[in-house]
Structure formats: C-alpha cells, structure tokens
Amino acid sequence: MNVVVVGGGTWGTGFSCVLLHRGHDVTLACRDPEQARTIDETGRNPRYLRTADLEGVTATTIAEAPIADADVVVLAVPSVAFAEVAAGLPGDAPVLSLTKGLDPATGARLSTRVRGRPVAVLSGPNMAEEIADGLPSAAVIASEDHELAERLQEAINSMIFRVYVNDDLVGVELCAAAKNVIALATGGVDGLGLGDNAKASLITRGLVEMARLGEAEGAAPETFSGLAGMGDLIVSCFSSYGRNRRAGELIARGATAEEAVAEIGQVVEGLTTAPVLRDLSHRLGVELPITEGVCRVLGGESLDGLLASLMGRVPTAE
Numbered sequence: 001m002n003v004v005v006v007g008g009g010t011w012g013t014g015f016s017c018v019l020l021h022r023g024h025d026v027t028l029a030c031r032d033p034e035q036a037r038t039i040d041e042t043g044r045n046p047r048y049l050r051t052a053d054l055e056g057v058t059a060t061t062i063a064e065a066p067i068a069d070a071d072v073v074v075l076a077v078p079s080v081a082f083a084e085v086a087a088g089l090p091g092d093a094p095v096l097s098l099t100k101g102l103d104p105a106t107g108a109r110l111s112t113r114v115r116g117r118p119v120a121v122l123s124g125p126n127m128a129e130e131i132a133d134g135l136p137s138a139a140v141i142a143s144e145d146h147e148l149a150e151r152l153q154e155a156i157n158s159m160i161f162r163v164y165v166n167d168d169l170v171g172v173e174l175c176a177a178a179k180n181v182i183a184l185a186t187g188g189v190d191g192l193g194l195g196d197n198a199k200a201s202l203i204t205r206g207l208v209e210m211a212r213l214g215e216a217e218g219a220a221p222e223t224f225s226g227l228a229g230m231g232d233l234i235v236s237c238f239s240s241y242g243r244n245r246r247a248g249e250l251i252a253r254g255a256t257a258e259e260a261v262a263e264i265g266q267v268v269e270g271l272t273t274a275p276v277l278r279d280l281s282h283r284l285g286v287e288l289p290i291t292e293g294v295c296r297v298l299g300g301e302s303l304d305g306l307l308a309s310l311m312g313r314v315p316t317a318e
Contacts, residue, residue: 014128171219187248
C-alpha cells in the first residue's frame with residue numbers, strides 16, 4: 001500500500017516503522033520542512049524517537065506529500081489540529097486516525113470530524129518508543145466500515161504488532177480520550193508518593209469512569225476491558241514513556257501545566273482533553289469525579305485538597 005502518515009511526532013514516527021516493517025511504501029509528512037529534510041537525508045527523526053530507523057521512509061512536508069494518491073492516510077496529529085488537517089486532505093482515501101482525544105472546539109469524537117471519506121481508528125497499549133525498538137504490542141482498529149477495518153488489519157498485523165478488529169468505534173475513541181486524563185491523575189499519585197495501593201485504586205476507579213461515560217454514549221461494555229480500554233489505561237499509567245503520567249507527576253511536585261509540557265517537550269493530550277471530557281459528562285449527566293478533580297487541580301486547587309475530596313466521598317457499592 002501507498003501510505004501517507006501525517007504528523008512527524010513520536011507516534012507518527014513509530015507507526016511509520018510499523019508500516020515499513022510490513023513492506024508498505026511510506027511517506028512521513030511533517031509540518032517543518034527542515035525536519036523532513038533531515039529525515040530524508042539521515043533516516044532519523046531529529047526531534048522524536050531519534051534512534052528509530054526510518055531508512056526507506058520518504059519524508060516531506062504536509063503540503064508536498066502525495067496524499068491524493070495514497071491508499072490510506074494516517075493522521076497522527078494533536079487533537080487541537082485534527083479537524084483542520086482532516087478538512088484539508090485532498091483526494092478521498094480512507095483515514096486511519098492515531099490521535100487520542102476529543103475535538104476541543106466541539107467536544108465531538110475525532111472520527112466525526114472526518115468528512116467525505118471512510119475513517120477508522122487505531123488504539124491500544126502502544127508506547128511508540130517500544131514499538132520503534134521492535135518490541136511486541138497489540139492494538140485494535142475500529143470503524144463503522146467493517147470491510148475497511150479488516151483491510152487495515154490485514155495490512156498492519158505482524159508478528160510484533162498484533163491487530164484486532166473492533167466494531168465499537170464510539171467506545172474505542174472514548175477510551176483513547178479518557179485514559180489520558182486518568183493517567184494525569186495517576187501521575188499525581190506518583191508525584192506525591194502515595195504508593196501502589198492508591199495508584200491501583202485510582203486506575204480501577206478511573207476505568208469505572210471510562211465505562212460509565214461509554215455506557216451513556218452507547219458504547220459496548222466489553223470495549224473497556226479490552227486493549228483500547230484497560231490495556232491502554234494500564235500502560236499510560238505505569239510506563240516511564242507516558243507523557244500524561246509524567247505531566248501529572250511534575251504538576252504534583254509543583255510545576256505548572258505549561259512548565260510540565262515544556263520539560264516533556266511533546267504534546268500532553270490529557271491537558272487538552274480534561275476540560276472537554278468534563279463538559280461532555282455534564283451534557284450527558286454522567287458523574288466523573290476523577291476527571292472533575294483533574295480539572296480543579298489544573299484550575300489551581302491543591303492536590304491535597306483533591307485527595308481529601310475524593311477519599312471523603314460518601315461510601316457506596318462498587
């Protein structure tokens with residue numbers, strides 16, 4: 001297949017390695033011409049995943065990428081840019097979204113911002129650093145177009161990157177967005193040194209929040225115990241590579257959100273998603289206490305105050 005990956009960040013770079021390993025013709029479309037030139041000349045991304053071998057990938061700018069001639073366009077851009085990038089794509093090739101978040105402007109799932117072409121979403125416990133190193137992982141591809149999902153599964157699945165098909169597009173997208181917010185909170189647990197019991201408890205209750213939101217939106221319950229739900233949540237909350245977990249840890253130790261992002265040097269989607277997810281829950285009438293708490297901390301409340309409010313909630317049945 002001729003595949004154009006739009007977005008030269010960590011996951012766009014790592015996923016290009018997955019596609020290259022499967023023998024596809026891969027173009028990595030970057031926003032910055034200098035970044036594209038360096039990748040083309042050296043086979044290395046000078047900014048992200050610097051050790052990833054991109055020999056065989058053609059790098060260019062987004063404007064110059066052969067998107068109109070692609071068999072599939074992979075979008076690996078931040079959620080704040082997703083709708084604009086999707087709207088500007090030439091041609092009618094299917095889109096495979098790697099972005100985990102919600103549209104900040106509308107609160108909509110990102111797949112709904114792709115118009116006039118089929119769309120699928122890939123999600124799961126996929127730390128790009130490990131994938132670029134050739135370590136095994138698994139993912140799900142969800143789409144309302146089952147034939148597209150199966151075609152992409154066949155094109156991407158390998159001995160080191162196992163791909164499952166999931167027809168619950170709503171659930172997979174909500175998991176991908178909500179898990180980043182829970183990872184911010186668990187990073188706060190790490191930053192305060194509250195221990196593994198607290199962290200495991202928070203992750204478990206976070207999964208309940210994710211499933212509660214999914215139920216209100218008509219998602220399948222089993223999605224939340226699968227790769228896009230529990231799988232991605234676990235790795236996001238425990239991995240040293242997890243940007244959201246790391247941001248939460250830095251904030252708990254006194255950094256502002258802006259300072260945390262500056263130190264990490266990459267987009268932290270949970271910071272964008274938290275208020276959008278909170279507002280969505282209000283519209284749906286769904287209670288998300290951890291998400292609410294994350295938003296309050298980002299608004300200036302102390303983590304100690306948040307902990308007291310969460311632990312002081314009226315006990316109830318699990």
